[in-house]
Amino acid sequence: MSNGKRVRGGAAVPATPGAEVSADSYFPEHGNGGYRVTHYDLELDYRPAANRLSGRARISAVADRALSAFSLDLGAFRLDRVLVDGRPVRYTHRAGKLRVKPAKALPAGPFAVEVRYVGNPRPVRSRDWGELGWEQLEDGALVASQPIGAPSWFPCNDHLGDRAGYRITVTAPSPYTVVANGSLESYRVGASTTTWVYDQPKPMPPYLATVQIGQYELIDHLGGPLPQPAAVPPRLTADFAHDFGRQPRMVEAFTEFFGPYPFGEYAVVVVDEELEVPVEAHGVSVFGRNHLDGRRGGERLVAHELAHQWFGNSLALADWRHIWLNEGFAAYAEWLWAESCGEMTAARNAARAHAKLAAQPQDLRLADPGVRRMFDDRVYKRGALTLHALRTVMGDPAFFRLLRAWTAAHRHGTVTTGQFTALAQEHTDRPLEALVFHPWLHGTRLPRLPIGGA
Template identity: 50%
Template sequence: MTGRRRAAKKGAPPVIDPYLPATGNFGYRVSRYELDLEYKVAINRLHGSATITAVTLAELKTFTLDLSDALSVSKVTVNGKRPAQFKTSGGKLHISLADRLPAGAAMTIAVRYGGTPRPIRSLWGDVGFEELTEGVLVAGQPNGAASWFPCDDHPSAKASFRIEIATETPYFAIANGKLLSRRARAGMTTWTYEQVEPTSTYLITLQIGAYGRHRMSKNGVEIFSVLPDRLREDFDHDFGRQPQMMKLFVKLFGPYPLSTGYTVVVTDDDLEIPLEAQGISIFGANHCDGRRGSERLIAHEMAHQWFGNSVTVQRWRHIWLHEGFACYAEWLWSEHCGEESADELAAHYHQRLTNAPQNLVLADPGPRDMFDDRVYKRGALTLHVLRRQIGDDNFFALLKEWTARHRHGSVVTDDFTGLAAHYAEVSLRPLWTAWLYSPEVPPLDAWA
């Protein structure tokens, strides 16, 4: 499987990603998920079915899916047949087949399940399916998808999705992709979404609340807002420059990678940080303050649609390819608006980094530090010194080729450094050694 390798240590269990050794699965590749679910907000009860289309990568007798222990499975079929055995334990659905499947065989896995979903505890706090005061939020990064549906929960395992969710009629339900239908019956409304572009499981989301939906822009990329009515006035001010932001990012990064537009959800609750999903960004009511106090975060989350959501890391050690790029997009937006320039922001954050512990290697920060702010800021600084080294024309041509070449694909750091070499007149190896592979923060003026 592309980007996946077993642990080298003799006798160790197979591991797809050392940063999340218990997550991800071997033996097959998923191409599509179809979720048919019902959720009761008042009692936090989820039940329904997942139909998973996959192909075997090796001869298969047993295999696993990631699934939270908070959810129980009542029925499983594989290609229409009941397996010899299935059980849930340790965050996995274990399936044993009655007959072996050869490599290259089509596999349709149907799972009926339900329960009281809750977030998954991780090194980075609780992730996944979370109750709000009145509704639901799903924050899947990095391993929260299994909190609400059975899956192969790894960033390199991309698939298309169809999500049908029924919930109480007063609520608005949003998931990824195009809204195909909205049907009300007997106090429940069923919402059906189709996400055609290949998407990592952690980027699949479900947001339910007492929301209204509004179109912000219909020229170029469609932009929608989904939020409580009470926040509408502040939202129009705080998020009002998103169409201009989208126009800039399309100019600098290349075409917007999705066919279904971009949606911003603002929950009625406060959130510590906003989060990205495929085609969707989610903010808390606290990010809607009437003062444009969160505009850098708005730029950051929008940029993730290119860097992270379309072009996605194969393994989490390469996360600077998500966060460094999205952070640098904040600086580019500030520069475009005539506020602080990228040079000024680089100097400011370089000083902060030199005053911080210098024990982080950007290209492999370790699982505990992969969401450390130093990854974000040092990643942005790495891009800034690269821009200085190769010049604006080459730098932005590189970004456009990067997003086009790896559109809806999976990447590692070497993919970027290899591509960047074509845009440089001198070797970039000293730059990469200093900024990506050494813990010390290099001087900022060494590259001009």
């Protein structure tokens, strides 16, 4: 290779710069073209009192073509060093983009990047959802990155379709407990700090990577064959034991409905703060103290976040416009759980939700709600109603076979609305496009619920 060109089969192929926009229709400024990441190895040192984060990110990636330059997404940190394949490189860092230019163009194929950085992590500001990503708490830190907050704490290719494995190592003062994605491989206690090492080999997009730091009591297991650790403020452990006491039964029920649980563990963190809503991450869900009441008053949220491990985490979106595939399925899981407990049928929940939506504006297109409405409550409820309408038309045996086939066919992959509707049609002779999908997904007017036996 010379002069920025790679010779392949006798022909000179010019090296091209990596595109600095992704293919996502809602957030084209996040994510980067020209390569894909296969693994992140993050080594972090966090001091809660000062909100000081020091990090070393080692990123394994594969170039789609010869690249003369590429970029990563990263917030306002001071960079100490950037290496590509072990060699220092030129770079610029501004406006959330780390632009890297190796001395020689990278050929197509594997390459490695190392970034060392330090600073006070600040959330990514959004117009519609407040601050996203790393958040300093009164005593610790919380990471909730959906949809574009990941660059607030590590350099990444911040596109939901760019999935990779992660190893996350966090050093924090010894009174603090650290929870991150994956299995806890080890923790090492030093003179005044403890280092926690987590490994998540199942591929996940950057926005689902998380770190939770606080003075928590670790609860090793809630019961059942699946490891279900929890980190909870000591004074809330009794309420937690009651409010989350049926979670192992939820895992069993959802395994029957949706197929095998997709990861090796499921962790829950309760932060000693009030959160507007719980937050799911890859193999982890985060709740606020306000979601505990000792009476299981928030159990529907427990079901919702657990269901996201199938719908949203194992099956990740190819583009944010398909958000109903995450939120509609998780909202319907709330109804399925209530029904399985004999508390309220899905049909009754659907009727209630339909009545509420009928009184709201009829201007939402579920299959593409638009960036400002992607977390509108109507996406959740209309998504759940779409699934109930589908269940009613298909009948229970075919509907639940479809759900299990859906999670199996795309396990740890990316999904679209078109893939789901095509697979659904394979499971019935009824004309689903006319009966369900066109009016519920692509129309704005709320359709009537079909009458059936579900």
